[in-house]
Amino acid sequence: MSLSNTKTDADSRDLPSTPLKSALLKIDAVILPIITIGSIFSMMDRSSMGNAKVSGMESDLHLRKSEYNTATSLFYPTYLVFQPLSNWCLKRFGARIWLHLLVLL
Numbered sequence: 007m008s009l010s011n012t013k014t015d016a017d018s019r020d021l022p023s024t025p026l027k028s029a030l031l032k033i034d035a036v037i038l039p040i041i042t043i044g045s046i047f048s049m050m051d052r053s054s055m056g057n058a059k060v061s062g063m064e065s066d067l068h069l070r071k072s073e074y075n076t077a078t079s080l081f082y083p084t085y086l087v088f089q090p091l092s093n094w095c096l097k098r099f100g101a102r103i104w105l106h107l108l109v110l111l
Contacts, residue, residue, distance in 0.1 A: 044109050055081075 055078050064074055096104045 040109065 059074065063069070064071075069077075092104075092108075098104075099107075
């Protein structure tokens, strides 16, 4: 076997030649960054109340423990109300439209 017939790393980085490789490149270059950014924002949203408590929100706003617990527990009923609505919209409009709207909103 000669060295000219072996495939190098530079050869494997060429532009995609098949439709499958092209689709995977589009997923890697377009869809994954959008999903990653959305996940980061979602995680920041969920952890913001905990971070605010650690940073002294209770003392700054003169909250008692029961008031803080009430404020954090208000998120749960909204999830209960909007989760079935979101699932209905997902079935009604399809994932192609609904998931784009969720990311934008």
